[in-house]
Amino acid sequence: MKALKATILASILGVGVSNAAIISAEIGGSFSASMGNVKAFNLDDKAVFSGGAYARVWLKPSILRIGGFFKWESIGSLEQTSRWNNFQYGGLLGFEMARITPYIGIAYSHFTNIAFNPTWALNYGVKFSLPFHITLGIEGSYQEPRMSGVKVETHRIGATLGLEF
Secondary structure, three states, X not given: OHHHHXXXXXXXXXXXXXXOOEEEEEXXXXXEEEHHHHHOOOOOOOOEEEEEEEEEEEEEOOOEEEEEXXXXXXXXXXXXXXXXXXXXXXXXXXXXXXXXXXXXXXXXXEEEOOOOOOEEEEEEEEEEEOHHHXXXXXXXXXXXXXXXXXXXXXXXXXXXXXXXX
16 A cells, blocks of 8 residues: 555656656856836846845756855945945746746845844746756846845845756
8 A cells, every 4th residue: 555655656756766766966156136126127336236146956856947046246326435245045936937037935045244133035047058058047036135124125136147966
């Protein structure tokens, strides 16, 4: 009976001897802006931009994608001399169909060089796997860190370029 249950579960998940779970890693860079600036097409030197890097590890049973990630962003406007950093690490869940992977996840987030308190972030996006192990993506991050007891809504949207191996 246990063997029958295991076989049924494996067939539902698409896991078998010929389709064993595969692990892949992805590293890359990102460029993003505040969602408010993007919506208003306000992308001048006063707009808050960020550049950063990320690393993801994906467990790939069937079409399901389960991942862990680390992300760093350096945030500030072009006219500002000071910038602050946002570090996030957490998990992602998605599915891949025809080399396109939409995903959503949650991360612990903390900041340096600014008085934001640590918080949780909601991350979402879509990743396109191209030939030669190149990935392109659109990614968003929403969080509400507190500064002096007041919630500050932070919603960023951007593009990623990476290598998957």
